[in-house]
Amino acid sequence: MNLTPEKKLAMYRSMVLCRMFEEQVNSLFLQGKLPGTIHQAQGQEASAVGVCQALEEHDMITSTHRPHEHAVARGIPVKYLMAELFAKKTGCCGGKGGSMHIGDAALGMLPAIAIVGGGIPLAAGYALSFQYLKKPNIVACFFGDGASNIGSFHEAINMAAIWDLPVVFVCENNKYGASTAIDQVMKVKRVSDRAAAYGIPGQTIDGNEVEIVYRAMREAAARAREGKGPTLLELETYRLVGHSRSDPGHYRSKEEVAEWKKRDPIARFEATYLTEGLLTDDLIRTIRLSVEQELNEAVAFAEASPAPLPEECLTDVFNE
Amino acid sequence: MSSMNEMVSRPEKEGRKITLVEALREALQEEMRRDERVILLGEDIGVSGGFGGAFTVTLGLAEEFGHHRVIDTPITEAGIAGVATGAALGGLRPVADVQYGDFLFLAMDQLANHAAKLRYMSGGKLRVPLVMRAPVGATTRGAQHAQSLEAFFMHVPGLKVACPSNPYDAKGLLKTAIRLDDPVIFFEHKLLYGSKGSRKEAGGIEVFGTVPQEEYLIPFGEAKVVRSGQAVTLVANLLMVHRAMQAAKNLAAAGIEAEVIDVRTLVPFDWSTLFESVSKTGKLVIVEEDNLTGGWGAEVAARTADRCIGYLQAPIRRVAAPDTPVPFAPIMENFYVPSVERIVTAVTDLM
Numbered sequence: 001m002n003l004t005p006e007k008k009l010a011m012y013r014s015m016v017l018c019r020m021f022e023e024q025v026n027s028l029f030l031q032g033k034l035p036g037t038i039h040q041a042q043g044q045e046a047s048a049v050g051v052c053q054a055l056e057e058h059d060m061i062t063s064t065h066r067p068h069e070h071a072v073a074r075g076i077p078v079k080y081l082m083a084e085l086f087a088k089k090t091g092c093c094g095g096k097g098g099s100m101h102i103g104d105a106a107l108g109m110l111p112a113i114a115i116v117g118g119g120i121p122l123a124a125g126y127a128l129s130f131q132y133l134k135k136p137n138i139v140a141c142f143f144g145d146g147a148s149n150i151g152s153f154h155e156a157i158n159m160a161a162i163w164d165l166p167v168v169f170v171c172e173n174n175k176y177g178a179s180t181a182i183d184q185v186m187k188v189k190r191v192s193d194r195a196a197a198y199g200i201p202g203q204t205i206d207g208n209e210v211e212i213v214y215r216a217m218r219e220a221a222a223r224a225r226e227g228k229g230p231t232l233l234e235l236e237t238y239r240l241v242g243h244s245r246s247d248p249g250h251y252r253s254k255e256e257v258a259e260w261k262k263r264d265p266i267a268r269f270e271a272t273y274l275t276e277g278l279l280t281d282d283l284i285r286t287i288r289l290s291v292e293q294e295l296n297e298a299v300a301f302a303e304a305s306p307a308p309l310p311e312e313c314l315t316d317v318f319n320e
Numbered sequence: 321m322s323s324m325n326e327m328v329s330r331p332e333k334e335g336r337k338i339t340l341v342e343a344l345r346e347a348l349q350e351e352m353r354r355d356e357r358v359i360l361l362g363e364d365i366g367v368s369g370g371f372g373g374a375f376t377v378t379l380g381l382a383e384e385f386g387h388h389r390v391i392d393t394p395i396t397e398a399g400i401a402g403v404a405t406g407a408a409l410g411g412l413r414p415v416a417d418v419q420y421g422d423f424l425f426l427a428m429d430q431l432a433n434h435a436a437k438l439r440y441m442s443g444g445k446l447r448v449p450l451v452m453r454a455p456v457g458a459t460t461r462g463a464q465h466a467q468s469l470e471a472f473f474m475h476v477p478g479l480k481v482a483c484p485s486n487p488y489d490a491k492g493l494l495k496t497a498i499r500l501d502d503p504v505i506f507f508e509h510k511l512l513y514g515s516k517g518s519r520k521e522a523g524g525i526e527v528f529g530t531v532p533q534e535e536y537l538i539p540f541g542e543a544k545v546v547r548s549g550q551a552v553t554l555v556a557n558l559l560m561v562h563r564a565m566q567a568a569k570n571l572a573a574a575g576i577e578a579e580v581i582d583v584r585t586l587v588p589f590d591w592s593t594l595f596e597s598v599s600k601t602g603k604l605v606i607v608e609e610d611n612l613t614g615g616w617g618a619e620v621a622a623r624t625a626d627r628c629i630g631y632l633q634a635p636i637r638r639v640a641a642p643d644t645p646v647p648f649a650p651i652m653e654n655f656y657v658p659s660v661e662r663i664v665t666a667v668t669d670l671m
Binding site: 060091092093094095096097101103104105106110111113115118120121122123124125126127128129130132133151152155156158159162315316317318319 | 359388393394396398399401402403404405406407408409410411412414429430433434438439440441442443444445446447477478480500501502
């Protein structure tokens with residue numbers, strides 16, 4: 001499968017948008033403009049973008065407490081994401097969701113599920129609706145390495161497997177569940193080893209190489225679309241920042257962090273394609289400027305947007 | 321929803337005498353015929369040669385609708401609740417069930433954190449048309465197949481809670497639950513099922529109800545005054561409606577005319593019917609099978625005290641189970657579950 005230059009550049013721009021979105025959010029948070037807490041994903045762009053670029057318009061993704069890059073990569077306009085982080089009425093959840101619940105089902109992403117592993121059964125169920133309604137779509141279910149130890153992981157993947165549901169389980173293994181190293185809480189070497197227990201394919205790949213992720217996801221998605229059932233994809237990646245805003249990350253060695261910085265997915269992409277000629281310094285600058293402008297407009301939109309009324313907290317509990 | 325406005329609660333007349341199980345089965349069957357999006361998910365519900373779920377409610381439905389609509393699951397309560405919720409988000413109208421309500425604790429994250437909150441978290445963009453059926457009630461099975469769980473779910477904003485006492489209400493409420501775009505926890509009492517044959521429930525009471533041939537729906541949030549009286553208001557749900565009615569008969573023999581209200585749904589709760597009754601009688605006794613502390617009766621007592629204090633002529637009394645797990649020995653279980661005698665005593669103490 002040869003990727004067109006346009007597709008490669010689209011993936012690159014999406015990764016840059018993810019990274020710069022997170023950096024902008026971090027800065028806004030430090031300025032005290034965003035309430036609550038945030039869980040960021042700098043360094044994990046290749047997995048978010050590689051997976052989402054492999055999807056079709058009416059496919060669905062489910063996400064986690066670390067959802068910003070998934071939402072950006074899925075193509076939800078950043079102004080609605082930013083407005084949600086600013087707790088504004090114009091946010092993608094009207095200010096009722098916040099950082100940990102961003103998403104918009106109409107745009108292919110369920111509100112993010114911030115209970116670790118909680119979204120996995122929902123993804124399987126959504127896939128059941130696709131299968132039952134004979135739609136050609138699939139669900140991409142994001143979760144972290146930590147979620148692979150919780151019961152809902154087992155229950156949902158087992159059900160998806162026995163019914164051949166059109167879902168791809170995407171484990172972003174960033175090596176830590178908060179501060180706990182995954183190899184201390186998992187006896188098998190790889191999360192993908194667990195696929196054998198459900199009789200489905202499991203594969204571990206370099207999650208910091210966007211084209212590798214894209215190709216693996218296309219393959220798993222095609223399999224799911226053909227009615228052959230789910231795949232467990234493990235993407236090895238690393239968050240270059242703390243678990244949440246309050247985490248300086250003392251549980252990770254400087255050497256380890258430095259080693260993973262060398263595998264930064266955006267830097268790797270640039271190094272490869274500056275050599276091959278797809279990218280030039282000028283083009284990189286142009287892309288970054290356009291992303292910066294998009295983000296500045298998003299922040300301006302969010303800041304100018306009205307806050308919800310206090311008593312609006314009383315609506316949207318029930319449909320009727 | 322416009323269809324809700326068309327709902328008519330018909331009088332019970334010219335119907336057939338059927339059991340609660342048969343009424344529930346008819347509700348499922350009619351809604352599945354009416355709407356292709358209605359599917360069933362549960363353990364042992366459609367197995368050929370099986371028993372149609374723990375209490376035979378789904379018997380025969382797989383034969384009519386196929387195994388793609390009557391879906392047998394692994395033993396996987398969190399998975400059932402989560403997959404059903406996801407399918408509801410995707411446009412289906414799943415009716416999931418657990419064999420015993422006690423197993424809902426295994427599904428609590430999916431029900432309380434996801435099904436109940438996704439509409440809210442999405443800013444009102446999502447709908448979760450899910451029904452989760454659950455049998456409750458103490459039936460000499462010991463502590464883990466016996467609990468009354470209504471209060472747990474009544475406490476979670478975003479969940480509706482139904483608890484019918486008879487076949488007519490069960491059918492009409494279940495049909496409504498399936499058509500609602502909100503998640504509903506639908507409680508059924510094991511002693512009211514009227515299951516026959518090998519699934520017959522020891523100690524079950526014969527609750528045949530008159531159910532009309534024609535289709536009908538019962539809206540949520542409308543309690544039913546099942547007996548009129550001036551002396552005291554008894555409010556109850558599920559099996560306790562029958563105990564309260566028997567108590568009312570016994571009290572009438574002593575010249576005390578009790579009004580009995582069947583709440584039918586706890587969320588939404590029909591406060592106006594209750595307050596109107598208490599305003600008239602001036603006395604309230606709440607009867608529930610749940611443990612006393614934090615039971616739904618506590619909420620009813622607090623709200624009634626707040627709203628009807630000027631009408632109350634006596635303290636509000638609660639007849640509930642003690643704060644213990646459900647015991648096994650029948651002699652202890654009979655002590656544990658509120659009896660007709662306890663209800664009568666609670667009322668006469670107020671007179």
